[in-house]
Amino acid sequence: MKISLMINEKEYVTHVKPEGMLIDVLRHLGFTSVKRGCDSSSCGLCTVWVDGLPILSCGYLALRALGKNITTIEGVQEEAKKFGTFLAEEGGDQCGFCNPGFIMNVIALKRQNKKFTDEEIKTYLMGNLCRCTGYASQMRAIQKYLEV
């Protein structure tokens, strides 16, 4: 069916099947930052926001996003650059395949504008897997990013 979706504050008209997942629609529309890492909603790579809240787009029906605002990293490039610089300065970007989903979750955390303990940060981001870094450099970058 033909639907219209709001992605990064712009309207897109596209065809979806009722069972179509948001990740596939987004990639089809050219939002290639959205990566698929698994088939069991367990890696966090495909994280985008729906109405400002992080969701896993591989487990989210595209139709559910009707009338809602979808945000991918293409829509928050300034914030991504800010955090990305901290991350790169720690060498924590590495292969980068997990980065867009992970960074979307980090920016969402930052936008809550609260004080978090390290344990809370880890819990918030636990669903974002990374095989390269061992997570420590990511944590150093997050701590710096949350301070500014």
Next chain:
Amino acid sequence: MGNIGKKIKKIDSEAITLGKPIYTEDLAIKNTLCVKLLRSPHANAIIKSIDKSRAERTVGVEGVFTYEDVPKNRFCMAGQTYPELSPYDRLLLDKHVRYVGDPVAIVVAADEKICNRALNLIKVKYEVLEPLLDFEKSETSHIKVHSEEDGTFFKGSKDFVKYDLSKNIVGEINKVFGEDPEKTFEDSPVKIEEEYTMQEQAHSMMETYRSYSYYDHLMRLTVITSTQVPFHIKRQLSVALGIPASKIRIIKPRIGGGFGGKQTSVTEIYAAFATMKTGKPCMIKLSRKENYIASNTRHKMKVKVKIGAEEDGRINVIDLDALSDQGAYGEHGFTTLGLVGDKSLPLYNKLKSARFHGKVVYTNKVPGGAFRGYGATQGCFAVESAVNELAKKINMDPSKLRLKNITKEGETTLAYNQNILSSKLEECILKGRKLIGWEEKYPSKVLSNGNIRSVGMAITMQGSGIANIDTSTVNIKLNEEGDFSLLISATDNGAGADTVLSQMAAEILKCNIDDIITISADTDITPYDPGSYASSGVYVTGGAVVRAANKLKRNILKEASEKTGIYFGDMDLNKGMIMTNTGKEVMSLKDLAEELSSGAEGKTIMGSGSFGSDTSPPPYVAGFAELETDILTGQVKVVNYVAVVDCGTVINENLARVQVEGGVVQGIGLALYEDVVYSKEGRLLTDEFLQYKIPTRKDIGELTIDFQESYEPTGPFGAKSIGEVVINTPAPAINGALLNGIGTQFSKLPIKAEHVLKKIIGY
């Protein structure tokens, strides 16, 4: 210029962190055809018949291909320098399927959905055979995984590789050093005899295997692929598809992790074949499940260790006997086995005798392949666990036992035919002891809640490139505006080789790293390099960068000399200027380049350099684990892991640090979490992140990383490798900490809570 040793950001970091389209799948054009494989549900079976007619008739299907439709050229998927020591035991599709996941048919269709529909419509009749699943029974089994009926399997000599398909043996190694190992063992007052099994760790890189292929404007088969070995892929496709290598082009974009897995050509051949058949752009992308069941893994190995020692801790003999589980196809089998002994025995210097014997055997399981550490990890786990056992037996501090026995800088050792030119292993051990608080914490203490805190340690070495085999070439040119193009094929797999190599070039050309355009890797454009494996990037390709940059610099100064009459040896480069050694500006590089870019005397100045080494200098790590063991549940938490690394000169502090952190965490996963389970019929059950648990950020405690730099005289700027060595120590150090905590070690990995609890309660 101060480029070396700095915390320079990865040159591709901005594109990576902004989510730009830089990976294989992102680069495919719209309407690229989808390639999917029908995979065998049986671990060992002969295809009796395939009916593909309904699948072929499905709307949107472009082709369905079975073993009857593919070239019959045997090839090898291991990305190694020719002639590979791995067998040519693969066909593109075979009538005989040898593990659950082995490809049966190739479907090419308009999209993934149609592919899946067509896959379901292919009817295959199998004669199901009994599978060979226990590698310990492989040699004597009546089941033969491969037979030599239809072709020559091995390029390597039988005298060297010692394969024997009648016994399922892929290769065998027997090396004896010094005195008779049996007698030395018998004569030693203290004897340790243990065996240790490491599981088939899965790489679990975030980007699954994928390849995208098309015909370019010259009708050459072009494959953009997530690989660590573009040039080896080119050769493999040429062999397997029976087309000249000159008709094939391989491009490596950004890679979403490799860890050795992408040293095997898991998907390239299917995409390329589909393009050959359809003439259209085609892409294959493995699902996460396929990534587990149908790619490659670390070789499962059982290593028997015999150590004979004196009461005072002097180790007289280490005698190793390894059995490696190859799975269904022979990639990297013989070579991985070799490193079990090669990278463990030379750590110890007081040996009178040493032996390494090992065999690698076929089974009907997921094939083994290259995985960070490459046999050294398996050897380290066994030998270091046994050395910890020895320390316990003679009641000696295991760190002091190492200090007493290790090979030091300038020394050689029984199982190593060269001098160690750089080693700070002793200092690594001493620093690691301090950082973990060894004096206070060794061996253990009981906390107020009953939990046990304990510490353990291990040491390791690896190589830097493959001696006398790996040769890399690098080209650098001065562009017409005074900037540089650096052409390398080191195949950065995310760790930052492109950046580190650019730093080296910038250091010699005395420019800013931003003045260098780094191009990597494209077999049409960038020069030959074996690829990113064997920890070769910094050392081997780096060596070539140094030579190429120095040549370019000399050529630039010679041109400047011709124009100005100043002797070229009296000039140098400095931040885009050519200066005299007395500090006078001669001309800017931009002016020189512009002048050279036109006119009858115009030219482009280049520098080309190659580097291969007759040695593979070892980097070292001393690893220390502090554990907290919950005595009620058996759960083990790594509270702190200290790794002190000697990788020679640290070229980029940040990238080196993250290599260590990432490697240590993969090692902790190997030790405690990453379980591999097969069904009775031979189906891999741990085939998703939900079943195969890689560490999350909540699982990992403190990581304390430090460096103890040595200077490797054969390495660029004194550097050695770092990529692999860092994964080796966690398993034996954690095992050692359990020995010091609950009084016993474990012979199998992963060490799960239930195993620990069983030991605690003496079940």
